[in-house]
Amino acid sequence: MLENATENRPLSQKEVNMTAHNVLEIENLEKRFGDKKVLRGVDLKVPEKKVFGFVGKNGAGKTTTMKLVLGLLAPDNGNILVEGERVTYGNNKTNRYIGYLPDVPEYYAFMTPKEYLTFCGEITGMDKKEIKTRSEEMLKLVGLGDEKHRIKGFSRGMKQRLGIAQALLAKPKLLICDEPTSALDPIGRKEILDILVSAKDETTILFSTHILSDVEHICDEMALLNDGRIIMQGTIDEVKKNRRSNALLIQPEHKADAKKLADIFKLSQEKEGTLQLNDPSQISEVLRYIADNDIPFVKMEKQEATLEDIFIDAIHSN
Amino acid sequence: MTAFIKKECMELTRTGKLLILSIIFIFFGILNPAMAKLTPWLYEMLSETFADQGLIVGEVTVNALTSWTQYFKNFSMIMIVIVLLSSAAFTNEYQKGTLVQVVTKGLSRRKIYFSKLLTGYAVWTAMFLIYTGITLGYTVYFWGSDGVSNLFYAILFPWVFGMMIMSVLTMFGAVAGNSGHVLLGTGAVFFICIILGYVPKISKYLPTKLMDGLELCNGTAEVSDFAYALIIALTIMVISVIIGMVAFDKRKL
Numbered sequence: 220m221l222e223n224a225t226e227n228r229p230l231s232q233k234e235v236n237m238t239a240h241n242v243l244e245i246e247n248l249e250k251r252f253g254d255k256k257v258l259r260g261v262d263l264k265v266p267e268k269k270v271f272g273f274v275g276k277n278g279a280g281k282t283t284t285m286k287l288v289l290g291l292l293a294p295d296n297g298n299i300l301v302e303g304e305r306v307t308y309g310n311n312k313t314n315r316y317i318g319y320l321p322d323v324p325e326y327y328a329f330m331t332p333k334e335y336l337t338f339c340g341e342i343t344g345m346d347k348k349e350i351k352t353r354s355e356e357m358l359k360l361v362g363l364g365d366e367k368h369r370i371k372g373f374s375r376g377m378k379q380r381l382g383i384a385q386a387l388l389a390k391p392k393l394l395i396c397d398e399p400t401s402a403l404d405p406i407g408r409k410e411i412l413d414i415l416v417s418a419k420d421e422t423t424i425l426f427s428t429h430i431l432s433d434v435e436h437i438c439d440e441m442a443l444l445n446d447g448r449i450i451m452q453g454t455i456d457e458v459k460k461n462r463r464s465n466a467l468l469i470q471p472e473h474k475a476d477a478k479k480l481a482d483i484f485k486l487s488q489e490k491e492g493t494l495q496l497n498d499p500s501q502i503s504e505v506l507r508y509i510a511d512n513d514i515p516f517v518k519m520e521k522q523e524a525t526l527e528d529i530f531i532d533a534i535h536s537n
Numbered sequence: 538m539t540a541f542i543k544k545e546c547m548e549l550t551r552t553g554k555l556l557i558l559s560i561i562f563i564f565f566g567i568l569n570p571a572m573a574k575l576t577p578w579l580y581e582m583l584s585e586t587f588a589d590q591g592l593i594v595g596e597v598t599v600n601a602l603t604s605w606t607q608y609f610k611n612f613s614m615i616m617i618v619i620v621l622l623s624s625a626a627f628t629n630e631y632q633k634g635t636l637v638q639v640v641t642k643g644l645s646r647r648k649i650y651f652s653k654l655l656t657g658y659a660v661w662t663a664m665f666l667i668y669t670g671i672t673l674g675y676t677v678y679f680w681g682s683d684g685v686s687n688l689f690y691a692i693l694f695p696w697v698f699g700m701m702i703m704s705v706l707t708m709f710g711a712v713a714g715n716s717g718h719v720l721l722g723t724g725a726v727f728f729i730c731i732i733l734g735y736v737p738k739i740s741k742y743l744p745t746k747l748m749d750g751l752e753l754c755n756g757t758a759e760v761s762d763f764a765y766a767l768i769i770a771l772t773i774m775v776i777s778v779i780i781g782m783v784a785f786d787k788r789k790l
Contacts, residue, residue: 291641292789311641311643312643314640314642314643317641319638321638324638325633327544327547327548327635329547329548330544338543338544339638341539341540342540342541343643
């Protein structure tokens with residue numbers, strides 16, 4: 220009885236927020252091209268105002284998933300909800316919530332960036348005044364404010380930046396970026412990442428990549444897509460915690476000490492001169508011995524798995 | 538939709554397509570009366586050669602009808618030009634992926650399709666007016682309009698034929714993968730009509746009949762003779778607009 224009573228009580232504000240929280244929800248999404256099954260039941264939830272990293276190796280199905288969300292492809296099975304509205308192929312109503320940056324964006328080369336943004340604003344149905352102020356604001360944000368030339372001669376980085384400007388123009392609830400940094404040089408990459416981070420207050424960002432350092436730098440949450448399925452999802456910390464090894468690495472100053480310790484406590488050496496302590500119960504014992512014998516050491520650190528390790532682990536164990 | 542039409546116009550002017558089209562159409566427009574004007578002189582030049590071969594060239598009379606004959610002769614030529622230069626309207630955008638951005642901004646596919654169609658119609662009509670206007674102006678100036686009957690219908694029908702071709706072209710643009718396919722499809726429609734035209738019984742039903750304005754000018758045909766061809770052409774026009782519209786809705790971009 221008591222349990223029922225709690226079941227039936229109205230939802231608290233916090234819970235309402237929790238349920239209305241996801242900008243994008245994908246359920247059991249399947250897509251095949253010919254005989255090739257690219258997506259085999261993808262489930263994904265992207266919460267509001269987060270930078271969400273969509274990770275996977277080349278050909279894992281990231282672009283396909285994004286195109287399905289944009290209604291550019293028809294799914295074979297499953298459901299996609301953007302802001303609670305279902306996405307249907309060919310009819311792109313839900314696209315009014317979405318800003319999209321394709322992997323290699325192409326524009327009408329005969330226009331200037333400002334003209335292009337005006338064009339974008341007009342087809343989105345923004346009013347004239349808003350288009351003017353917003354496009355100036357966006358061009359400034361991406362560093363193309365003074366660009367009077369036509370898009371024709373733009374470099375890849377410039378096109379990518381213009382891409383972000385056009386994607387953010389109409390203040391979308393969800394910004395989808397398909398590998399925005401993959402084709403850029405380090406400086407161009409940093410510029411794009413900085414712009415994305417600064418856009419985080421306004422919108423939710425879903426961005427696909429196979430560059431894990433980018434994910435570590437700017438993402439709050441991530442999902443790993445492999446072989447058409449999401450095999451891992453959560454905040455960066457959660458993902459790391461799940462796979463975090465408990466090992467402690469100790470590097471004595473002298474290799475002889477390392478060897479001695481290894482022999483006494485039967486420790487493995489991660490590489491020559493660095494000891495790896497896998498059993499947490501051993502830690503105090505080893506530390507005591509080091510203190511008692513005044514063994515000098517260079518460093519002692521908790522071994523933390525990098526996203527690369529997690530990525531490779533996850534893909535291999537699948 | 539106006540935004541997209543505006544973009545189409547900007548594309549036409551800034552890529553120089555409109556300029557090229559205008560130059561070609563002005564050239565052909567001038568060519569018709571010029572050829573008529575030059576005919577007597579050409580014959581005179583060649584008369585000695587003809588005389589050597591035993592041919593005697595009599596007095597050559599040139600009138601307005603000579604100019605209009607040229608006008609209708611060159612008509613398939615200008616159709617080919619407009620088809621060639623308009624064939625990439627859709628496929629260019631498929632190849633570059635520029636429509637993806639437009640669609641993901643929420644502009645409906647129907648609006649894109651009709652913007653392209655209307656721009657196609659407008660370009661054709663403008664070019665047609667240039668071509669016809671120049672020929673008409675010079676012809677009336679040099680020879681008046683004596684002996685030319687039914688001129689209005691004679692030039693209206695070819696314009697309708699052009700509108701039909703632009704509709705067919707847009708339909709193929711909405712369906713095809715590259716501009717080669719568009720040309721192939723539109724060309725096939727065009728040439729099938731021409732080949733079928735050799736069968737006398739069905740020639741009056743074919744849209745290509747609409748290009749025979751000369752028969753109206755010189756009085757060998759009545760306006761009512763064109764009724765079937767006109768109805769068929771308009772039907773093809775409507776059907777291809779509908780097919781193109783539906784196909785474009787489902788097209789992968």
